[in-house]
Amino acid sequence: xxxxxxxxxVPYPKDFSLRLLADMLRIRRLEERCAQDYxxxxxxxxxxxxxxxEAVAVGALHALEPEDNVVATYREHGHALVRGLxxxxxxxxxxxxREGCSRGRGGSMHLFDARTRLFGGNAIVGGGLPLAVGLALxxxxxxxxxxxxxxxxxxxxxxxxxxESMNLAALWRLPVLFCCENNLYxxxxxxxxxxxxxxxxxxxxxxxxxxxxxxxxxxVAVHEATKRAQANVREGGGPVFLEFQTYRFRAHSMFDAExxxxxxxxxxxxxxxxxxxxxxxxxxxxxxxxxxxxxLDREVGAEVGRAAAFAARGTWEPVEDLARDVHAVQxxx
Amino acid sequence: xxxxxxxxxxxxxxxxxLASDPRVFIMGEDVGxxxxxxxxxxxxxxxxxxxxxxDAPLSELAFVGAGIGAALGGMRPIVEVxxxxxxxxxxDQIVNTAALLRHMSxxxxxxxxxxxxxxxxxxQVAAQHSHSLENWYAHVPGLKVLAPGTVADARxxxxxxxxxxxxxxxxxxANLYNLEEDVPDExxxxxxxxxxxxxxxxxSLVTYGGSLxxxxxxxxxxxxxxIDAEVLDLRSLRxxxxxxxxxxxxxxRRVVVVDEGWRTGSLAAEIIAxxxxxxxxxxxAPPARVCSEEVPMPYAKHLEDAALPQPGKIIAAAKAxxxx
Numbered sequence: 001x002x003x004x005x006x007x008x009x010v011p012y013p014k015d016f017s018l019r020l021l022a023d024m025l026r027i028r029r030l031e032e033r034c035a036q037d038y039x040x041x042x043x044x045x046x047x048x049x050x051x052x053x054e055a056v057a058v059g060a061l062h063a064l065e066p067e068d069n070v071v072a073t074y075r076e077h078g079h080a081l082v083r084g085l086x087x088x089x090x091x092x093x094x095x096x097x098r099e100g101c102s103r104g105r106g107g108s109m110h111l112f113d114a115r116t117r118l119f120g121g122n123a124i125v126g127g128g129l130p131l132a133v134g135l136a137l138x139x140x141x142x143x144x145x146x147x148x149x150x151x152x153x154x155x156x157x158x159x160x161x162x163x164e165s166m167n168l169a170a171l172w173r174l175p176v177l178f179c180c181e182n183n184l185y186x187x188x189x190x191x192x193x194x195x196x197x198x199x200x201x202x203x204x205x206x207x208x209x210x211x212x213x214x215x216x217x218x219x220v221a222v223h224e225a226t227k228r229a230q231a232n233v234r235e236g237g238g239p240v241f242l243e244f245q246t247y248r249f250r251a252h253s254m255f256d257a258e259x260x261x262x263x264x265x266x267x268x269x270x271x272x273x274x275x276x277x278x279x280x281x282x283x284x285x286x287x288x289x290x291x292x293x294x295x296l297d298r299e300v301g302a303e304v305g306r307a308a309a310f311a312a313r314g315t316w317e318p319v320e321d322l323a324r325d326v327h328a329v330q331x332x333x
Numbered sequence: 334x335x336x337x338x339x340x341x342x343x344x345x346x347x348x349x350x351l352a353s354d355p356r357v358f359i360m361g362e363d364v365g366x367x368x369x370x371x372x373x374x375x376x377x378x379x380x381x382x383x384x385x386x387x388d389a390p391l392s393e394l395a396f397v398g399a400g401i402g403a404a405l406g407g408m409r410p411i412v413e414v415x416x417x418x419x420x421x422x423x424x425d426q427i428v429n430t431a432a433l434l435r436h437m438s439x440x441x442x443x444x445x446x447x448x449x450x451x452x453x454x455x456x457q458v459a460a461q462h463s464h465s466l467e468n469w470y471a472h473v474p475g476l477k478v479l480a481p482g483t484v485a486d487a488r489x490x491x492x493x494x495x496x497x498x499x500x501x502x503x504x505x506x507a508n509l510y511n512l513e514e515d516v517p518d519e520x521x522x523x524x525x526x527x528x529x530x531x532x533x534x535x536x537s538l539v540t541y542g543g544s545l546x547x548x549x550x551x552x553x554x555x556x557x558x559x560i561d562a563e564v565l566d567l568r569s570l571r572x573x574x575x576x577x578x579x580x581x582x583x584x585x586r587r588v589v590v591v592d593e594g595w596r597t598g599s600l601a602a603e604i605i606a607x608x609x610x611x612x613x614x615x616x617x618a619p620p621a622r623v624c625s626e627e628v629p630m631p632y633a634k635h636l637e638d639a640a641l642p643q644p645g646k647i648i649a650a651a652k653a654x655x656x657x
Contacts, residue, residue: 069406102437102441103439105438112437112438112439114438114441119402119405120438124425124429124430127430129395130394130396130398130399130401130402130426131398131399131401131402133395133399134398134399134402134406135403137399137402137403138404138405138406142408161398164395165398167390168390168392168395168396168399325436326435326436327498328499329498332572332575333474333573
């Protein structure tokens with residue numbers, strides 16, 4: 001049985017509440033467009049949609065400072081968008097265009113941005129964790145009061161990289177905020193089928209690391225937990241582990257027939273959808289009217305339309321430049 | 334001129350790097366309190382403190398990855414992996430992150446990281462401590478791979494490697510640490526050009542790292558028999574100094590590549606392919622190679638000796654190219 005939909009008061013003023021809602025909606029509509037463009041052949045390769053999990057990136061990233069570091073996974077369109085990358089540069093990247101945030105070299109799974117300190121976009125499960133530890137080590141050694149937020153899925157906890165990184169971060173009291181997006185399935189393998197200990201907070205506790213499980217469908221709960229955790233990390237209290245319990249409404253990727261879960265389970269989780277439940281709460285509090293929601297949705301739709309036009313107008317990098325950006329100075333191997 | 338061991342030379346380079354740049358730190362297993370597995374970092378903990386000479390747990394994947402992250406975060410880490418054998422536990426971070434990040438990010442992020450590791454066989458430490466897998470790393474675009482084969486290079490290669498904006502892997506052959514040589518006071522700031530260690534004209538012996546002393550020994554024996562061999566030390570395994578290889582081959586018209594890696598898919602194979610592509614008609618004999626025999630490295634001394642390139646094998650191969 002799944003929990004009832006998130007409810008309760010939204011402890012934010014109207015403008016910030018609407019900002020959270022707008023960002024969740026921006027991710028949703030962007031990704032719906034991605035799915036459509038994938039069908040049309042404009043996006044190729046792997047495409048992993050975040051639809052259903054939007055409250056996690058939105059709630060968590062709005063609790064960070066602009067100078068913080070973010071390390072994400074291959075399901076990172078939402079993180080990039082909330083972090084401040086333009087929808088134009090994200091969609092252009094997925095189209096493989098030079099105007100994309102990674103010049104078309106990365107694609108959907110490798111969105112990078114130096115300006116907002118987004119260190120990818122990592123398609124090796126667990127691969128971002130050691131990187132996050134190192135970024136935090138640099139900050140610790142230079143006495144920089146910065147937090148490194150590292151996002152990863154429940155699948156990553158089976159990797160050695162997870163355990164080694166948790167140990168190192170805790171041992172050296174590094175400013176890492178470990179953000180586990182537990183959507184219950186590592187591709188098609190449920191936690192119960194892959195872990196002897198299914199409590200992720202128990203794993204974190206074994207490294208002497210404070211850990212908290214959070215309702216990842218509730219943007220308020222995510223934001224509040226992240227605010228608390230990042231403050232502890234920033235003040236030098238060492239790393240914190242947050243488990244955001246969430247659910248992916250779409251398939252793992254565009255090639256997934258979803259043989260491993262019941263349609264009924266998906267439908268049940270949709271009753272906990274982060275956008276409609278949050279909208280309902282705002283409406284109940286008089287912070288949002290249906291007209292305002294529809295206007296916001298139109299605005300977001302227009303942004304998506306502009307981004308798609310930008311991506312379509314984008315240019316292909318000349319093949320003569322194929323070997324650029326392998327080394328800082330291009331040379332024969 | 335100073336007389337130094339390879340170990341002392343490397344330690345001197347590390348000390349200079351730590352002293353001259355506050356962004357530099359050393360991280361690895363037993364680099365601090367223990368003094369380094371091969372005693373290279375001995376004394377540096379006392380001199381620079383535990384923050385900058387940082388003992389790491391036995392977590393190759395995490396501390397190599399942390400080195401990558403710290404490099405991204407503005408530091409200049411020197412990560413010591415005890416041996417190339419253990420670097421396989423960190424292969425994912427080296428190959429899937431360090432080597433790819435600049436390209437995947439469209440040029441936004443580079444990884445100015447130096448990874449040092451011991452390599453090679455010859456000390457009867459058996460199969461799991463004797464690999465020579467330099468060519469695995471030399472295969473990967475985005476990495477630079479260096480193999481200092483002299484005491485001067487052990488001292489001089491670290492500074493340019495640290496100044497490089499991309500990841501550099503330094504392979505130190507474990508048999509070279511006790512090598513003692515006179516080194517000039519002036520430094521060689523170039524790390525990617527091959528060096529002619531012995532001039533000759535009869536046959537070109539192309540080698541690197543731990544095989545260099547054996548090849549020099551073979552060349553001396555050949556000279557005593559009236560065969561004037563040239564010895565080319567590659568120094569850099571990626572990029573390869575193809576021009577220097579071709580120049581030596583065109584001059585001598587005969588070539589033997591000496592490489593401690595296993596023959597199949599070896600660096601020697603790549604070098605010979607380049608020679609065949611560019612200088613086939615300049616050759617008077619088929620190119621030859623002396624590699625390790627294709628067995629896991631045995632423990633017993635006589636078997637280990639038989640598995641490795643040795644001066645005798647190099648001499649025989651060189652003579653064969655001359656029809657002798």
